[in-house]
Amino acid sequence: MRGPLGRFGPLVSTVVAIVVTVLLWKLVIAVFDVSPFVLPQPEKVVGGVGDLAGSDGFWSDVRVTLTETLVGFLIALVLGLGLGTLLGRIVWLEQALRPVIVASQVVPKVALIPLFIIWFGFGMTSKIIIVALLSFFPILLNVILGVRSVDAGQRDVMRSLNATRWQTFRRLELPSTLPYILAGMEVGIVFAVVGAVVGEYLGGDQGLGYRVVTSLNNLEAETLFAVILVLTLFGFLLYLAVVALKRFLIPWHDSAIDHTRAST
Amino acid sequence: MRSDRSGGTHPGTAGARSAVAEPDPPRALAERQAAPSRVSGLLGDGEAEIELRGVSKRYRSRDRETLALTGIDLGIRRQEFVALVGQSGCGKTTMLRILAGLIQPTTGEVTVARRPLWHGDRRDDDALRKLGLVFQDAHLFPWYTVEDNIGLPLRLRDTGKAERRRRAHELCELVGLQGFEKALPRELSGGMRQRVAIARALSYAPEILLLDEPFGALDAMTRDKMNMELQRIAGATSATVVLVTHSIAEAVFLADRVVLLSARPGRIRSITEVDAPHPRALDVTAEPGFQQKVLALRAQLAEDEERTGDEPRFERAGGLSE
Numbered sequence: 010m011r012g013p014l015g016r017f018g019p020l021v022s023t024v025v026a027i028v029v030t031v032l033l034w035k036l037v038i039a040v041f042d043v044s045p046f047v048l049p050q051p052e053k054v055v056g057g058v059g060d061l062a063g064s065d066g067f068w069s070d071v072r073v074t075l076t077e078t079l080v081g082f083l084i085a086l087v088l089g090l091g092l093g094t095l096l097g098r099i100v101w102l103e104q105a106l107r108p109v110i111v112a113s114q115v116v117p118k119v120a121l122i123p124l125f126i127i128w129f130g131f132g133m134t135s136k137i138i139i140v141a142l143l144s145f146f147p148i149l150l151n152v153i154l155g156v157r158s159v160d161a162g163q164r165d166v167m168r169s170l171n172a173t174r175w176q177t178f179r180r181l182e183l184p185s186t187l188p189y190i191l192a193g194m195e196v197g198i199v200f201a202v203v204g205a206v207v208g209e210y211l212g213g214d215q216g217l218g219y220r221v222v223t224s225l226n227n228l229e230a231e232t233l234f235a236v237i238l239v240l241t242l243f244g245f246l247l248y249l250a251v252v253a254l255k256r257f258l259i260p261w262h263d264s265a266i267d268h269t270r271a272s273t
Numbered sequence: 274m275r276s277d278r279s280g281g282t283h284p285g286t287a288g289a290r291s292a293v294a295e296p297d298p299p300r301a302l303a304e305r306q307a308a309p310s311r312v313s314g315l316l317g318d319g320e321a322e323i324e325l326r327g328v329s330k331r332y333r334s335r336d337r338e339t340l341a342l343t344g345i346d347l348g349i350r351r352q353e354f355v356a357l358v359g360q361s362g363c364g365k366t367t368m369l370r371i372l373a374g375l376i377q378p379t380t381g382e383v384t385v386a387r388r389p390l391w392h393g394d395r396r397d398d399d400a401l402r403k404l405g406l407v408f409q410d411a412h413l414f415p416w417y418t419v420e421d422n423i424g425l426p427l428r429l430r431d432t433g434k435a436e437r438r439r440r441a442h443e444l445c446e447l448v449g450l451q452g453f454e455k456a457l458p459r460e461l462s463g464g465m466r467q468r469v470a471i472a473r474a475l476s477y478a479p480e481i482l483l484l485d486e487p488f489g490a491l492d493a494m495t496r497d498k499m500n501m502e503l504q505r506i507a508g509a510t511s512a513t514v515v516l517v518t519h520s521i522a523e524a525v526f527l528a529d530r531v532v533l534l535s536a537r538p539g540r541i542r543s544i545t546e547v548d549a550p551h552p553r554a555l556d557v558t559a560e561p562g563f564q565q566k567v568l569a570l571r572a573q574l575a576e577d578e579e580r581t582g583d584e585p586r587f588e589r590a591g592g593l594s595e
Contacts, residue, residue: 162412166473169373169406170426171398180425184416261416261457 049231057235066215071243073216074205077133078247081140082201089145089193093152103153114146119207126212136208136216143204144197148190155189156182188262191255198251202244217243312541314347314532321348321384322513323372323481328381330367330539340538341367345381347532347541351480354507354514354551356524356531358570360578364539365517369485372515373406385481405474405512409486411466413458413473419445420454423472430477444472447506464495471503475510482512486519497555500527504552521570526558533570535577543573 031051038048045053061067096103122139129135159182167177209218217240224232255265315326328345331338342364349355357365370376371383374396383390385400413422421428423444424437432440445451448468458466467487474482487503488496504527507514518524524531525547535542545566549557557563 160412162408162410163414165375165408166406166412166425167429168375169401169404170429171396171401172429176429180429181414184414259416261459263459 046228046230049234053231054234054238057231058238061220061232061235061239067220070216070220071239073133074209074218074243077136077140077205077208077216078198078201080133081137081204082144082198084137084141085143085145085148085197085201086194088141089148089152089197090190093149094156096149097153097156110146110149118142119203122208122211126208131212131214136205136213139208140201140204143200147196147200148193151189151193151196152186155186158189159185184259187259188264191251191259192264194251195248195255198247199244202240202247206240312543314541314544316348316350319387320350322351322353322386323349323515324382324384325368325371325378326382326384328368328371328378328383330364330371330376331379342371342378342539344540349513349515352511352513354516354527354529356528357515357517357534358519358521358524358531358574359534359539359542360536360574360581361519363534363536363577365534366485367539368534369483369515369517373404373483374401375406402477403480405477405479405482407467407470407474407482407484407487409489411458411463411470413466413469415458417458418454419450419456419458419461419469422458422469423476425473426476440476441472444475447475447509448472449502463491464499467491467499468502471506475506475512478510480512482507482510482514484514484516486517489519496523501555503527508552521574522558522567525563525566525570526553526555531566531570533573536581542577543570545570 034048034051037043038050049057096106118139121142122135125135125138129138163181163185164177167181172180205216206218206221209216210222213219213222217236220236221233221240224230224236255262259265315321315324325345325347328342329340330342331340345368357368359365367376371378374383374390377391377394385397385403388397388400390397390400414425417425420438420441423441424432427437427440441454442451445454448471450465450468450472453461453465458469461469467490471482471487484503488499491499500523503514503516516524516527521531525545528547531545531547533542533545534540547563547566549560549563
């Protein structure tokens with residue numbers, strides 16, 4: 010179903026949301042006479058992003074946070090795929106390990122971050138481990154689900170064709186599991202950014218999260234808002250990358266279909 | 274070819290036409306309590322393209338055993354159309370899955386073109402290649418186009434892309450899907466998906482087509498149409514066809530022989546020959562001979578359902594003798 014705005018609907022709503030936010034923002038400042046130390050003017054924040062991008066070591070901070078996020082995420086992906094496939098196939102093992110999995114899920118992992126900093130120092134290693142830990146579980150659980158979800162009837166089709174194990178994996182199991190893997194990645198990448206930033210501001214000496222702490226300590230509200238804006242953009246771009254991967258890998262799947270453009 | 278064999282003078286079965294296990298009148302009541310005696314559907318030497326000999330299948334779970342099939346003897350001729358009917362739970366799907374090599378029988382032997390289907394726990398690849406299988410649901414792969422779904426069996430056997438395309442195109446024409454080669458399964462209706470499944474089963478030109486209630490999930494109108502199509506396709510490919518269905522009218526309309534299975538344990542209750550030449554038009558169903566056969570089979574089925582009706586299905590405890 011195509012609305013009156015056609016396929017520009019999402020674009021229009023984004024613009025409207027930004028304009029409304031900025032107007033409300035300015036209204037709050039004007040009505041309550043908010044100090045610029047608490048809430049700077051939106052145009053100052055945009056200017057702050059410009060200053061930030063030109064400031065010393067900004068790009069190296071972006072690189073640090075990006076490295077931590079991506080390396081940690083890749084570790085989580087590899088481990089999640091490996092362990093998820095194993096647990097998905099071996100039901101008794103998954104049942105035996107279920108209490109452990111549930112327990113490690115309900116532990117507020119952010120609370121463990123100081124521990125990792127004590128163990129692995131203030132450098133990138135501790136952040137990579139935090140990122141990996143945070144993004145590991147959504148990937149693991151989705152992979153287990155995906156491996157289990159391979160349709161029994163489709164398996165029969167492959168069996169009746171005397172397909173080899175490899176053929177069954179390549180032609181059936183992998184494509185059936187991909188939507189689940191990508192759903193896990195979609196959640197995982199968001200958690201990865203959270204892990205990197207929280208890790209940096211709890212115990213870091215570089216990175217965008219560290220910038221949040223320093224601008225807070227210096228009471229630079231403008232810079233603080235600018236960093237938040239940059240982090241939002243940062244997380245958004247990574248998320249978009251996963252969505253793009255999804256459109257590329259599973260264009261046939263419902264979750265990858267642009268419903269505003271589908272004809273049925 | 275197809276209409277030639279309907280003369281009904283096959284040496285192995287000439288006397289066995291409509292070989293119903295008829296009980297003597299005084300014993301009829303007693304017979305109703307016990308399972309009906311079994312009927313052998315074996316053919317003469319070398320006559321059978323597919324043969325089940327002494328086949329039984331026992332399912333074991335932790336606390337009970339179910340005898341799904343027992344003492345199945347059935348031969349099927351080359352290019353014959355055989356329908357398997359019976360109440361649900363009678364083992365007709367199990368029997369088809371045994372024929373397809375998806376289930377290994379507990380006892381007995383299955384041969385396809387005189388080759389045993391099983392060698393120990395391994396299946397005979399040459400025998401499997403002669404079989405094409407269609408399920409109640411199409412079970413298409415949603416990530417493949419119609420063309421790639423049809424070409425899947427060829428792909429698994431390392432056939433080149435150009436050849437797969439050519440064959441898929443040819444089969445799309447045969448099953449009435451020309452122009453849909455590039456469509457994804459999600460864009461097709463139920464009937465069209467089932468056509469793709471049939472085309473996929475036919476892709477490496479199997480000599481035997483096994484269908485497990487292929488149109489069971491379709492509405493009545495589409496179903497009639499697909500049955501006519503099936504008849505046409507069976508003729509065009511000169512394949513041997515084994516069709517599992519719960520519709521007796523459908524079975525009598527399509528088949529050369531209708532095999533009725535009785536339930537608990539599943540065994541062959543009767544084999545009915547239908548002589549009308551192929552292709553059959555829908556008005557065959559109005560002929561008295563046709564209706565007589567349908568009624569007779571329905572009566573047998575009703576009797577079987579009455580005999581087993583008050584037993585919980587699939588829950589017979591262990592200790593059944595074969």
